[in-house]
Amino acid sequence: MQASRTPTVAWLDSPLGQRVLRAENALAGPALEDVFGFELLQVGSWGQGSPLLRAARTQHTTVVAAWEDPGVTLCAALDALPFPADSIDAVLLPHTLEWVEDPYAVLREAGRVLCAEGCLLICGFNPWSVWGVRRGFGRLLRRPAFPPGARRLLSERRLRDWVALLGFDVERVCGYLGHRGYWLKARKRVASVTPVRPRRRVRRTVLVAASEARSQVTDARR
Numbered sequence: 001m002q003a004s005r006t007p008t009v010a011w012l013d014s015p016l017g018q019r020v021l022r023a024e025n026a027l028a029g030p031a032l033e034d035v036f037g038f039e040l041l042q043v044g045s046w047g048q049g050s051p052l053l054r055a056a057r058t059q060h061t062t063v064v065a066a067w068e069d070p071g072v073t074l075c076a077a078l079d080a081l082p083f084p085a086d087s088i089d090a091v092l093l094p095h096t097l098e099w100v101e102d103p104y105a106v107l108r109e110a111g112r113v114l115c116a117e118g119c120l121l122i123c124g125f126n127p128w129s130v131w132g133v134r135r136g137f138g139r140l141l142r143r144p145a146f147p148p149g150a151r152r153l154l155s156e157r158r159l160r161d162w163v164a165l166l167g168f169d170v171e172r173v174c175g176y177l178g179h180r181g182y183w184l185k186a187r188k189r190v191a192s193v194t195p196v197r198p199r200r201r202v203r204r205t206v207l208v209a210a211s212e213a214r215s216q217v218t219d220a221r222r
Contacts, residue, residue, distance in 0.1 A: 008149035012047055021047050023176045027183055029055040035119045037089025043078055044096030045069040079105040083113045090119040098150045111166040114188045122184045127153035129180045156182055
């Protein structure tokens with residue numbers, strides 16, 4: 001796993017990769033300004049250390065990845081996180097879904113560990129941008145993937161569908177670098193419980209025809 005990260009690390013150290021990181025770091029502050037609680041979990045390593053977490057306002061931050069990198073707190077499978085359900089206040093996925101084999105499984109696991117009203121933040125590269133076109137031509141010409149190491153690029157529309165299916169409401173989407181990249185921010189919905197009222201006992205009323213009622217009254221007088 002460590003060897004597969006080498007092209008990505010080298011690209012992030014390049015001038016273009018550094019430009020990406022600077023743009024994302026500038027947006028991290030506004031994205032995290034209303035994210036509070038005890039634990040912010042970054043799933044996947046991105047850059048040296050954990051620069052995107054510098055703006056975190058939670059009491060604690062953890063970086064979990066499937067490989068050893070500077071800044072990684074815990075090594076674990078990203079689709080089987082070692083945390084109880086509904087125990088994390090916020091989860092950050094910095095391009096993680098683009099590098100894993102099964103992005104939906106990782107996203108579903110992030111939803112599992114998030115508590116109600118928990119915040120989900122996702123960084124992604126737009127497949128319909130000039131970088132997406134470059135990636136498509138590169139595949140046709142059998143050139144190395146761009147960005148290096150990425151398995152696929154996920155569109156904002158697809159992510160919106162996925163997070164809605166997993167019980168999230170999208171709050172904000174912000175593009176950067178000429179819409180080559182985007183931040184998506186969503187909240188986990190609180191499951192509403194509909195109270196079941198006890199069935200009221202209905203008193204039955206027997207309707208009697210008017211002629212029958214008069215005969216009953218006559219018989220009673222007799």
